[in-house]
Amino acid sequence: MINIDSPVSPAPPKVEVSNLNFYYGDKHAIKNVNLTLPTNKITALIGPSGCGKTTLLRCFNRMHDLYDGNRYEGEIVLDGQVNILSRRIDPIEVRMRVGMVFQRPNPFPKSIFENVAYGLRVRGEKNKSFIADKVEEALKASALWDEVNDRLKDMAFNLSGGQQQRLCIARALATDPELILFDEPTSALDPIATRNIEELMDGLKKQVTILIVTHSMQQAARLSDYTAFMYLGEMLECDRTEVIFKHAAQLRTRDYVSGQFG
Amino acid sequence: MATSISSPSSSTPLSPIQLSVIQRKRRSNLFSAAGIVSILIALMTLIALVLQLFIQGLPKLNWQFLTSFADPEASLAGVLAALVGSCLVMLVTAATAVPVGIGAGLYLEEYVTRNKFSALIEINVTNLAGVPSIVYGLLALGLFKYYFSLGESILTAGLTLALLVLPVVIVATRESVRAIPSSLREATYAMGASKSQMVFDHLLPYAFGNILTGVIIGLSRAIGETAPLVTIGALTFIAFLPESPIQSSFPFISFEWLKAPFTVLPIQMFNWVSRPESEFQVNAAAAGIVLLSLTLMMNSIAIYLRYRIQKSLKW
Amino acid sequence: MTISSLSEAIAAPPRKQVIRRLKERFIESVLFLCAFSCVAVTIAIMVILGTESIGLFKTVSLWEFFTGTEWAPLFEPAKYGILPLVCGTVTTSAIALFVAIPIGTTIALFLSEFASQKVRVWVKPILEILAGVPTVVYGYFALLFVTPLLQIVLPDLPGFNMLAAGLVMGIMIVPQISSMSEDAMRSVPDELREGSYAAGATKLQTAWNVVFPAAFSGVSSSYILGISRAVGETMIVSIAAGLQPTISFNPMDSAATMTAYIVQVSLGDLPHGSTGYQTIFAVGFLLVSMTLIFNTIGHWLKRRYREQY
Structure with missing residues (x-):
């Protein structure tokens, strides 16, 4: 069913999800999902509303641990070594290696500089020049540096929506994560800002593995190397993007990507 | 399966990341402990206060204490006049503050057109809530006692405390009316109701429980309020009861009690606690128990009401 | 039912409408007075505190009042x-x-x-x-x-x-x-x-x-x-x-x-x-x-x- 290591792109797996189940209290939200994220590729999660895309995404950095009554089963293995869902692994450790960008830009009520430096400060980094270098690097990587380098002390709220979202990406990048989770990162943005972010992500995949949840099939088609289709909490199909969009194995996937339901 | 997330071999003791996490979590837990300690300080103070009152005052708290008038002899003195006084003053306070407060709240929430004048009223309500209670006492002293010549009467005291309760009632009314969804207002208008019908047939009944909660909390503050009544010159030595509001002969209802001089529980307690003799401090403690029980009872009724409403009403 | 009450309202004699409007006005005025009482209280506080203390400042200067140490x-x-x-x-x-x-x-x-x-x-x-x-x-x-x-x-x-x-x-x-x-x-x-x-x-x-x-x-x-x-x-x-x-x-x-x-x-x-x-x-x-x-x-x-x- 899962055919990611196709002969065309032999990308080694960064993350392997096996038999993942997730429960909100009694509600069985993720059902027996298996998925592999290839290193330095963009994998898109698509599917109709309420199918569990975001829920699955939030398993990768244990965000569900923040609220009571949530339960994981199964494994998400990073680098073939660690099951990050293991009880022995502290979710904070996981989040220090896995970055996340949210649906709506959520900059902290701090300066632009402090927003990007936050992850480093949280880690106890005290070296000022190191932090400044990292902030600059991250802002450059998120294509924001030219717009903000003269006003790093300004409040982050003063930026436009698209700039805020790029700031959030810079915030996630500053700590050199190995995997970044994007939860519909462009759904609150206008088309131009969306295009900027997409170009940015395309460039980022040289250094990080990316998992993105998106509502927009065009976005998935444009952006991702691999696409996974979810339906009612199950992973119906996952393959290279052109396969999913042109020759999907399952009827439901074909219907969804051709816009028959959604 | 390796336990370490950052190092490939499971035999390495602890990675820098793990060490940093452990250290930071320790600090986080330490703060959590500080939070619990802070709550315990508050709780311990409350317990110490109640214990102090009961240890000193409980032996004195008996039927004789509740049914006797003030007396120069500490062992004979009681709180009858103060208890009756507190109840009558609360009656006046409730009768004035509740209708005016609800009316003001409804006006500000449903009728007012947003302009400079409504902003002025808003600022006034919030500021009145923050005026120290003793200032209301000064207002009452100058206005009610001398200007309106109401004297040191139950009426003066009730009106004074009504000023204190008023902002509480207004805020409670506004918050509970605001919580009613606008779809309900639209539904009422769609049935052809006028504005006043909408307000009085629908909003007020639905908001009533929450308003009542606010009123009770406001009154429980007022019943313990001392300072504003000291300034209008409430007497501490009252050896009689005001005329009963209900008479045996025509017209059966009398308002003479409104003009009667009075004392209330907190004033009586203040008087006793200010005396150097320790027997009177025992009386103060006993009066404190009565006063605290009254306010706690009102508070718990309010908390219970709110709990019930929260459970049953979900807009 | 909505239709019938609507047609009734349209058909209501003008006098009834006037009474209804007057009643609405009256209720609004009463509620306004309630709200205005807050402003009145604030004014009363300022006026009473001002007029009752003004006598003091006929004998005591403001300077003495605010800077005196006794x-x-x-x-x-x-x-x-x-x-x-x-x-x-x-x-x-x-x-x-x-x-x-x-x-x-x-x-x-x-x-x-x-x-x-x-x-x-x-x-x-x-x-x-x-x-x-x-x-x-x-x-x-x-x-x-x-x-x-x-x-x-x-x-x-x-x-x-x-x-x-x-x-x-x-x-x-x-x-x-x-x-x-x-x-x-x-x-x-x-x-x-x-x-x-x-x-x-x-x-x-x-x-x-x-x-x-x-x-x-x-x-x-x-x-x-x-x-x-x-x-x-x-x-x-x-x-x-x-x-x-x-x-x-x-x-x-x-x-x-x-x-x-x-x-x-x-x-x-x-x-x-x-x-x-x-x-x-x-x-x-x-x-x-x-x-x-x-x-x-x-x-x-x-x-x-x-x-x-």
Whole structure:
């Protein structure tokens, strides 16, 4: 069913999800999902509303641990070594290696500089020049540096929506994560800002593995190397993007990507 | 399966990341402990206060204490006049503050057109809530006692405390009316109701429980309020009861009690606690128990009401 | 049914409509009067405090009133310097805030970021009860429990002292600060918290670096309103801090506050228009001005955080 290591792109797996189940209290939200994220590729999660895309995404950095009554089963293995869902692994450790960008830009009520430096400060980094270098690097990587380098002390709220979202990406990048989770990162943005972010992500995949949840099939088609289709909490199909969009194995996937339901 | 997330071999003791996490979590837990300690300080103070009152005052708290008038002899003195006084003053306070407060709240929430004048009223309500209670006492002293010549009467005291309760009632009314969804207002208008019908047939009944909660909390503050009544010159030595509001002969209802001089529980307690003799401090403690029980009872009724409403009403 | 009542309304005779409109107008006017009463009370406070104290300033200059260092208006020769009373108010309020701000903020952060729903359900009523204790009972507690307790450690502490009064006042203000601050912290959107947790922060780091700054205008408004409350508090200081106006910032001293002075004079015989009568209105005027300033700042800050989220 899962055919990611196709002969065309032999990308080694960064993350392997096996038999993942997730429960909100009694509600069985993720059902027996298996998925592999290839290193330095963009994998898109698509599917109709309420199918569990975001829920699955939030398993990768244990965000569900923040609220009571949530339960994981199964494994998400990073680098073939660690099951990050293991009880022995502290979710904070996981989040220090896995970055996340949210649906709506959520900059902290701090300066632009402090927003990007936050992850480093949280880690106890005290070296000022190191932090400044990292902030600059991250802002450059998120294509924001030219717009903000003269006003790093300004409040982050003063930026436009698209700039805020790029700031959030810079915030996630500053700590050199190995995997970044994007939860519909462009759904609150206008088309131009969306295009900027997409170009940015395309460039980022040289250094990080990316998992993105998106509502927009065009976005998935444009952006991702691999696409996974979810339906009612199950992973119906996952393959290279052109396969999913042109020759999907399952009827439901074909219907969804051709816009028959959604 | 390796336990370490950052190092490939499971035999390495602890990675820098793990060490940093452990250290930071320790600090986080330490703060959590500080939070619990802070709550315990508050709780311990409350317990110490109640214990102090009961240890000193409980032996004195008996039927004789509740049914006797003030007396120069500490062992004979009681709180009858103060208890009756507190109840009558609360009656006046409730009768004035509740209708005016609800009316003001409804006006500000449903009728007012947003302009400079409504902003002025808003600022006034919030500021009145923050005026120290003793200032209301000064207002009452100058206005009610001398200007309106109401004297040191139950009426003066009730009106004074009504000023204190008023902002509480207004805020409670506004918050509970605001919580009613606008779809309900639209539904009422769609049935052809006028504005006043909408307000009085629908909003007020639905908001009533929450308003009542606010009123009770406001009154429980007022019943313990001392300072504003000291300034209008409430007497501490009252050896009689005001005329009963209900008479045996025509017209059966009398308002003479409104003009009667009075004392209330907190004033009586203040008087006793200010005396150097320790027997009177025992009386103060006993009066404190009565006063605290009254306010706690009102508070718990309010908390219970709110709990019930929260459970049953979900807009 | 809607159709029939609508057609009835259209068909209603004009007189009925007029009556209905008049009734609506009448009700609105009555409700308006209720709302206007608040403005009337504010005006009355200002007018009464102004007119009743104006007589004093015919004999005492404003300069003497605000800069004199002795307050003895009822003795011969009378001294009208309000500084000793202000000094007592400032000292007791400072002690109270020294207690209330750290404890109140810690409780608020704990309840909003650390505690489970279960803990919250138990702690909040305790705080509400603490807030509901009559101030005269707190005064009794400060005089007859806290002062003797402190005297074990500080044997020189006089029976009336600002320390005990201030400490108890602080505990009294804790619920106000904690509940207002917690409200502000809870209105910080979860998105911000998640952003911080996703960056690998602990609860404390999230609470302190993200939630607290985001809620700061609401939290500081609770501090300012706490100050106003401490300045206006009357019974605790009149019972436990003493009635002797002195210029001293030493918590171990006994001193009168502005509010305590008003109570002290009110307890005596107070003929209308006498000097004593005028002085309490003058002191009250200063008191209400001080709290008004704090309240205005506090509510301004509070509105600001409401606008932010």
